[in-house]
Amino acid sequence: MNAFIVLAHPEPHSFNGALVRAAQDSLRSVGHGVVLSDLYTMRFDPVSDRRNFASVKNSEFFKQQIEEMYATEVHGFAPDVEAELRKMEACDLMIWQFPLWWFSLPGILKGWVDRVFAMGRTYGGERFYENGVFKGKRALISLTTGGPGEVYVKGGWNGDIHAILRPIQRGILRFTGWEVLAPNIVYAPVHLSDEQRQASLDAWAARLRAIETEQPIEVGEF
Numbered sequence: 129m130n131a132f133i134v135l136a137h138p139e140p141h142s143f144n145g146a147l148v149r150a151a152q153d154s155l156r157s158v159g160h161g162v163v164l165s166d167l168y169t170m171r172f173d174p175v176s177d178r179r180n181f182a183s184v185k186n187s188e189f190f191k192q193q194i195e196e197m198y199a200t201e202v203h204g205f206a207p208d209v210e211a212e213l214r215k216m217e218a219c220d221l222m223i224w225q226f227p228l229w230w231f232s233l234p235g236i237l238k239g240w241v242d243r244v245f246a247m248g249r250t251y252g253g254e255r256f257y258e259n260g261v262f263k264g265k266r267a268l269i270s271l272t273t274g275g276p277g278e279v280y281v282k283g284g285w286n287g288d289i290h291a292i293l294r295p296i297q298r299g300i301l302r303f304t305g306w307e308v309l310a311p312n313i314v315y316a317p318v319h320l321s322d323e324q325r326q327a328s329l330d331a332w333a334a335r336l337r338a339i340e341t342e343q344p345i346e347v348g349e350f
């Protein structure tokens with residue numbers, strides 16, 4: 129199996145960084161290939177506009193999805209976008225590792241999605257949800273929070289974490305055809321003991337060693 133990990137954290141020695149290193153070691157230990165896009169280290173440009181393209185369909189008026197469909201036709205994506213598209217297309221399992229920022233993805237990862245999930249190449253025509261472009265491939269989001277687990281329940285202080293994650297799991301991943309696996313969530317790593325943090329790294333590594341046989345989840349509706 130080929131795994132593609134996308135990391136969005138500005139500090140390599142963060143707990144998010146540790147989760148990625150655990151994932152890489154674990155997946156490789158059972159023979160899977162791992163490709164990593166460490167967005168901050170790559171200095172990935174998250175701003176989406178004409179820079180996404182080497183080709184131009186309409187130089188007078190920029191409409192991103194029109195340019196995306198044209199770039200799909202003429203192989204006209206900018207090299208940084210094309211490289212990420214190829215990594216997604218080549219993988220069987222994609223993992224996003226990020227800290228929850230403002231109930232959502234960090235901007236650099238949202239910008240990566242805005243630029244890389246291009247119309248024509250990653251969705252469009254009849255290709256959505258169960259008939260999506262990435263049908264048969266699996267995706268898993270792995271995140272950390274500042275708040276503890278008890279505030280992320282329905283009716284709780286911050287509300288149901290699964291509802292918070294639905295725009296990502298349904299609106300991006302399922303929309304483009306990925307089979308979504310259960311999220312890996314480490315709540316408030318800052319407030320855990322070293323032993324608890326090590327236990328969550330070990331549990332993540334153990335889960336990934338057996339990931340090939342895991343079944344997808346229902347991401348829910350709105």
Ligand SMILES: Cc1cc2nc3c(=O)[nH]c(=O)nc-3n(C[C@H](O)[C@H](O)[C@H](O)COP(=O)(O)OP(=O)(O)OC[C@H]3O[C@@H](n4cnc5c(N)ncnc54)[C@H](O)[C@@H]3O)c2cc1C
Binds near residue numbers: 142146226274275325
């Ligand atoms: C802009 C912004 C918006 C935010 N929005 C939200 C929000 O909406 N909801 C919310 O809940 N939180 C929010 N937060 C908080 C954020 O989600 C957490 O700070 C983050 O998830 C914690 O993960 P980390 O990797 O940064 O932890 P770190 O602070 O890097 O690590 C936590 C602890 O783990 C230790 N550690 C590192 N490596 C290892 C290792 N190998 N083994 C054991 N221990 C290790 C570190 O030393 C540290 O003590 C926000 C933060 C920011 C900056």
